[in-house]
Amino acid sequence: MNLRSPLMLQIATGDPRPIHRQIVDGVRRLIASGELTLGANLPSVRGLALQLGINPNTVAKAYSELTAEGWLDARAGLGLFVAAPRQRLSDEERARRLDEALTRFVGDVIALDYPAGVVLERVAGELALCLPKKTG
Amino acid sequence: MNLRSPLMLQIATGDPRPIHRQIVDGVRRLIASGELTLGANLPSVRGLALQLGINPNTVAKAYSELTAEGWLDARAGLGLFVAAPRQRLSDEERARRLDEALTRFVGDVIALDYPAGVVLERVAGELALCLPKKTG
Amino acid sequence: MNLRSPLMLQIATGDPRPIHRQIVDGVRRLIASGELTLGANLPSVRGLALQLGINPNTVAKAYSELTAEGWLDARAGLGLFVAAPRQRLSDEERARRLDEALTRFVGDVIALDYPAGVVLERVAGELALCLPKKTG
Amino acid sequence: MNLRSPLMLQIATGDPRPIHRQIVDGVRRLIASGELTLGANLPSVRGLALQLGINPNTVAKAYSELTAEGWLDARAGLGLFVAAPRQRLSDEERARRLDEALTRFVGDVIALDYPAGVVLERVAGELALCLPKKTG
DNA sequence: GTGGTCTAGACCACG
């Protein structure tokens, strides 16, 4: 994998999430799915901002969140790198966040009146895209 | 279950969702799960506000969203009632919203580093709680 | 037409509709008639409140309804924009709402004792103003 | 036409209009369509309340509105009768109300994205049910 | 009593 290649990220203007959130989610996804591996060098703040056509401050905010959460390591003068996996959150916190995401997701999906089987298949499909290397 | 009984709803201060959103999600869930059936009378705006320790306007906002979405009927002077179920959204809109919810959910959950199987089990469990009529 | 220009909206104090409803109807009309096109930037919540001499919360309520119905996209820090058109309601729901609007309209108009021809002409005229793309 | 026959009126619980408003609209419609002619005797307050399964106060309120607007004459001890047609509202007031009804109707209908022709046909059909005897 | 509307003013997150 070559360093400094453009991230496979896209900002969707229709997406209700704030831009920096889309970046954070996207990078976490790329790391979780293995497309960004340990030590990979991320685009610079200015580079990614240029690539996505957004304000560098927005990228900086996203990177700083990812660093705070332990996904990235910032090395002054060199850039940002995918950090070694470690227990980034306490088990309590992880469980709490899973509950929250579940509640929100189910609340949204119930309104759509899909059969449970269909929803489960879609969830499984999406997870398979992102998590196989962690569980296989 | 007697009418006007307190709703099985709780507001979590740690939850990032705004309060009125938590109420909307919760009521939709109670309706979908069958705990609130057609014609059931909901707690009054002021009553629920008192029960939850929040401002009546916040409850009114939640109830008004539920009414706009067709889940509740409001009758001034009488109260709020669970409305007759009907297909409110087009198929395309439903599919679009499912995609949106999926993307958001997976984005949230990936960061937690749970095995896909665990997540799927939890989703299945939550759906089973809410959609008993659909799966039984 | 330059962005952020004042909306061609007026609040009629004699109108029995609540203010936020008049705004919702007015904006939907401007969108349907093509005076507000895809991506157009609407006046800010505070700006429109100032223009109309009403409380910003009232404007926010109207904008929030329009966003919930899919007419507008809101981006915090950026503003509100006309959303891409899509089929949001099922055919049955649309038919139900047309029936409801018809019943109400005819109920209101009968009391006025106008000849049917006059009423029809007026309706046709109003529709022609709003749906030029559909009729031209 | 026999006196004191039940009115062809129905109260729809799903209808967002308050009950007394549904009665007022319904009676005006029956008068306008000719189903209730000059001098016809209306059901008593208690009788109509019983027929519709609602509170007599609600019926009384509706009848009092109709009397105030000049549609009915109340004759103490005898009951209520359809009043002789006279100019009940000023031309200005009638025009204002027509405008209001039009604006509301068009605002509601635009959101449904029906072709103008379809809407016009439906309006014409509804009006034909109520107004032919006035215009033919 | 009920729901609905409006105002006023505060605070937050976003860009």
Added chain:
DNA sequence: GTGGTCTAGACCACT
């Protein structure tokens, strides 16, 4: 600056 949320308190129409 932007939109979004929440509180507080007033007033209205309906039953």
